[in-house]
Amino acid sequence: MRFTKMHGLGNSYIYVDVFEETLEEHELPRLARQVADKNKGIGSDGLILVGPSTHEDVKMQVFNADGSEAKNCGNGLRCTAKYAYEHGYVSKERFTIETLGGTMKATVHPDNTGQTVSLVTIDMGAPKFNWRDIPVKGTGKNELVLEAAGSSWQLAPVSMGNPHAVIFVDDVEQAPVEKAGAELETHEAFPEGVNVEFVHMRRSDVMDFRVWERGSGITQACGTGACAAVAAAVAAGKSEKDKEVTVHLPGGDLYITWQSSGNILMTGNAEVICTGDYETRRASV
Numbered sequence: 001m002r003f004t005k006m007h008g009l010g011n012s013y014i015y016v017d018v019f020e021e022t023l024e025e026h027e028l029p030r031l032a033r034q035v036a037d038k039n040k041g042i043g044s045d046g047l048i049l050v051g052p053s054t055h056e057d058v059k060m061q062v063f064n065a066d067g068s069e070a071k072n073c074g075n076g077l078r079c080t081a082k083y084a085y086e087h088g089y090v091s092k093e094r095f096t097i098e099t100l101g102g103t104m105k106a107t108v109h110p111d112n113t114g115q116t117v118s119l120v121t122i123d124m125g126a127p128k129f130n131w132r133d134i135p136v137k138g139t140g141k142n143e144l145v146l147e148a149a150g151s152s153w154q155l156a157p158v159s160m161g162n163p164h165a166v167i168f169v170d171d172v173e174q175a176p177v178e179k180a181g182a183e184l185e186t187h188e189a190f191p192e193g194v195n196v197e198f199v200h201m202r203r204s205d206v207m208d209f210r211v212w213e214r215g216s217g218i219t220q221a222c223g224t225g226a227c228a229a230v231a232a233a234v235a236a237g238k239s240e241k242d243k244e245v246t247v248h249l250p251g252g253d254l255y256i257t258w259q260s261s262g263n264i265l266m267t268g269n270a271e272v273i274c275t276g277d278y279e280t281r282r283a284s285v
């Protein structure tokens with residue numbers, strides 16, 4: 001199986017071009033576990049399929065490192081957009097990408113040759129705060145405060161097509177991301193699990209960010225998580241709409257604006273690490 005390993009701010013996935021390759025749907029969770037395994041596989045935060053869509057320009061399907069399917073992936077969208085443009089699956093610089101979490105709009109910024117892309121902007125749609133849409137158990141009428149890692153945490157639930165719980169802290173480096181993240185990810189309040197973000201607003205337009213991802217654990221970056229965090233910051237009066245927020249993630253910076261039109265724009269890099277051939281074998285990982 002031919003693959004391309006790409007990353008957005010260090011959030012890497014193994015991309016398979018299903019315009020070319022044929023994969024069995026029921027094999028995908030195990031294939032994701034196999035390729036993501038850094039010892040017995042290639043090593044990544046998961047598997048992403050780039051292929052034809054019945055109603056958009058391109059389709060992106062995302063699997064986390066544990067084999068669970070994700071409904072959206074911001075870093076994955078930027079790399080998918082880069083791949084589709086550079087491989088001629090789209091001829092325009094602006095096009096649409098189908099995801100389980102909805103249709104996203106991509107704008108690639110080609111380099112001066114017009115051939116390659118390292119910077120991509122994605123219109124990630126509007127954030128959702130209704131607990132039913134995330135989903136979160138409960139009425140949503142009061143604050144969501146949960147115990148984890150021996151402390152109480154106030155969480156701001158937000159959906160970007162996938163579920164996020166944003167926690168504002170004074171110092172992200174001191175936050176128990178692994179211990180609290182792992183406990184909150186599978187907390188019964190989240191029937192479908194949740195991605196957990198710890199953020200600190202240095203200024204209303206500068207945010208420090210760390211993340212524990214559902215199904216992948218600590219990653220270097222989470223694009224949907226960064227969008228959810230900016231939405232939560234605006235909703236909490238810590239930032240404003242139409243203000244570009246620089247989000248400092250461990251793997252680098254994303255530039256995010258929640259427009260008064262309702263949608264969130266995310267701009268960041270998209271890079272190829274390597275391409276290769278993977279022996280799909282029957283090993284059970």
Ligand SMILES: N[C@H](CCC[C@H](N)C(=O)O)C(=O)O
Nearest residue numbers: 070073074075162222223224
């Ligand atoms: N790394 C991705 C998020 C993957 C989300 C996945 N962990 C889920 O189950 O929702 C991003 O850049 O948005």
